Amino acid sequence: MIDADVFAVDPWSITERELHLDLLGQTESIFALSNGHIGLRGNLEEGEPSYTPGTFLNSFYEVRPLPYAESAYGNPEAGQTMINVTDGKVIRLLVDDEPFDVRYGTLIRHERVLELRAGVLRREAEWASPVGQRVRVRSERLVSFVQRSVAAILYEVEALGTSARIGVQSELVANEPVSEQADDPRVAAALHGALVAEHHTHKELRASLAHRARVSGLLMAAAMDHLIEGPEGTITTAESDPDLARLTVSTELEPGQRLRIVKFIAYGWSSQPWLRPSGRAGKAFGGRSKATSMMCGSGLTSKLTAIRRCSRPCASRSSRWCRRPCGPRCGPSRPRG
Numbered sequence: 001m002i003d004a005d006v007f008a009v010d011p012w013s014i015t016e017r018e019l020h021l022d023l024l025g026q027t028e029s030i031f032a033l034s035n036g037h038i039g040l041r042g043n044l045e046e047g048e049p050s051y052t053p054g055t056f057l058n059s060f061y062e063v064r065p066l067p068y069a070e071s072a073y074g075n076p077e078a079g080q081t082m083i084n085v086t087d088g089k090v091i092r093l094l095v096d097d098e099p100f101d102v103r104y105g106t107l108i109r110h111e112r113v114l115e116l117r118a119g120v121l122r123r124e125a126e127w128a129s130p131v132g133q134r135v136r137v138r139s140e141r142l143v144s145f146v147q148r149s150v151a152a153i154l155y156e157v158e159a160l161g162t163s164a165r166i167g168v169q170s171e172l173v174a175n176e177p178v179s180e181q182a183d184d185p186r187v188a189a190a191l192h193g194a195l196v197a198e199h200h201t202h203k204e205l206r207a208s209l210a211h212r213a214r215v216s217g218l219l220m221a222a223a224m225d226h227l228i229e230g231p232e233g234t235i236t237t238a239e240s241d242p243d244l245a246r247l248t249v250s251t252e253l254e255p256g257q258r259l260r261i262v263k264f265i266a267y268g269w270s271s272q273p274w275l276r277p278s279g280r281a282g283k284a285f286g287g288r289s290k291a292t293s294m295m296c297g298s299g300l301t302s303k304l305t306a307i308r309r310c311s312r313p314c315a316s317r318s319s320r321w322c323r324r325p326c327g328p329r330c331g332p333s334r335p336r337g
Contacts, residue, residue, distance in 0.1 A: 006018065006020060012115065012116050012117050013113055014030060014031070014114040015111065016113075018110055018111070021102075024050065024051040027042060027112075028041045028043055028052065029041070030042065030114070031112060031121050032054075033121055033141060033142065033151075036148070037057070038055070038058070038151060038267055039056040039057075039058075039143075040141070041053065041054030041055070042121065045091040045123070045139055045141075046090070046092050046093060046099075046101065047087075047089075047171075048101065049102070054084050055086065055088065056084065057082075057085055057220060057267055057269050059269075060082065060083070060218055061082050061083065062083045062215055062216050063080055063213075063215040064078060064081055064215070065078050066079055080216070083195070083213065084176060085220055085267070085269075086172050086174040086195070086209055086220070086222035087171075087172070087173045087174075088151065088171075088263075088265035088267075089153065090169075091153065092168070092171065093135075093137065093157060093166070093167070093168055093169075094168075094169075095135050095164050096133050096164055096165050097165070097167075098129040098130060098131065098133070100127060102125070104130060105127055105128050105129045106128040107125065107127055108127060108134070109124070109125065110123075110125045110126075111124050111125075118142075119145065120142045121140070121141040121142070122141075123137075123139045123140075123141075124136070133159075133162065134160040135159055135160060137155075137156070137157055137158075138155075138158075139154060139155050141153045141154075149267045149268060150265065151265045151266075152262065152263065152264050153262070154260070155170075155262075155263065156258055156261070157253070157258065157259045158253070159255050159257055160255060161255060162255060163252060163254045163255065164252070164253055165250075166249075166250070166252065166253050166259055167248065168248070168249040168250075168261060169246055169247070169249075170224065170226060170247045170248075170249070170261065171245065171246045172207060172223075172244065172246075173243070173244055174195050174209055174211055174242075175193050175195050175243050194213055194215075195214070195243075196211060196213075196214050197209070197243060198210040198212050199221075200241060200242055201240060202238040202240040202247075203238070204236075204238065205226040205227075205236060205238065206223065206224065206226075206238070207224055207240050207245035207247060208221060208223035208245065209240065209244075209245050210222075216273060218271075218272075218273060219269060219270040220267065220268065221267070221268045222265065223265070223266050223267075224247070224263060225263075226247060226261055226262065228249060228261050229258075229259070230249070230260070231251055231253065231257055231259075233251060233252065234249065234259070235249070235251070236248065236249050237250075249261060
């Protein structure tokens with residue numbers, strides 16, 4: 001049961017007056033944001049603590065086998081489960097090299113508000129590090145109803161009392177460890193490390209990761225870009241590896257000064273399983289397995305169109321659509337009906 005004193009009663013908003021770690025599972029669901037294409041659970045920006053991290057894409061799933069002690073007619077051989085994809089919500093904060101974690105130091109104030117009319121989740125926290133340095137953290141999170149594959153986070157840090165060295169790490173994280181909540185051990189076994197890295201890149205304030213679902217073969221990519229406002233001397237560095245992309249922002253704030261970061265997150269994903277091209281088609285299109293074309297905002301020509309089922313009639317069977325990768329044997333292009 002959730003204590004009635006935890007939430008304020010408002011007509012068009014849900015307000016959590018203080019943070020209760022024992023209620024994280026419920027509040028992550030209450031403060032989730034979705035537009036029907038992407039869904040973000042209401043996890044804290046710093047990533048920890050959390051009950052179940054969650055970033056989901058509509059129709060992006062993994063296939064898990066369903067073994068039985070004895071075979072029987074009608075038993076399904078496999079099931080489909082939506083999986084936690086690359087998490088773009090994570091923004092970690094370090095204050096004088098102390099990580100901002102609500103479980104340590106002193107959490108002076110913490111409030112979250114889900115504004116239902118605006119579709120925005122707002123958070124404000126005031127925290128003192130174990131050595132006594134105080135900061136105020138504000139954030140706003142939304143998923144777009146215009147660009148359905150885009151989300152954004154405004155993250156603002158203000159020094160209180162004395163000057164502070166601030167470090168902010170904005171991340172894309174794939175294959176996050178998820179606590180086993182299912183009673184069926186087959187589910188956890190099948191979904192552990194479900195994303196296989198295909199590509200990663202970073203440049204200036206941007207970074208992106210591309211992955212493939214291990215069994216279902218579906219492709220997805222996540223990308224992030226940033227706008228940064230801070231005092232003179234603010235430094236940024238970017239890095240990436242197969243399962244992690246990170247932008248680090250470092251600065252020093254005087255009392256009352258603020259570091260403001262706007263993070264844009266975009267997702268792209270396939271609706272059909274992806275297969276490696278082979279034979280003539282593989283040579284014609286390079287036979288490359290990297291989904292470089294799915295990097296949101298990269299401006300690269302899509303290579304995925306070369307390896308999906310083509311919309312050209314097959315030269316040898318003109319009355320049927322070709323089920324092979326597009327290649328020299330395909331006939332002239334024909335518009336879809």
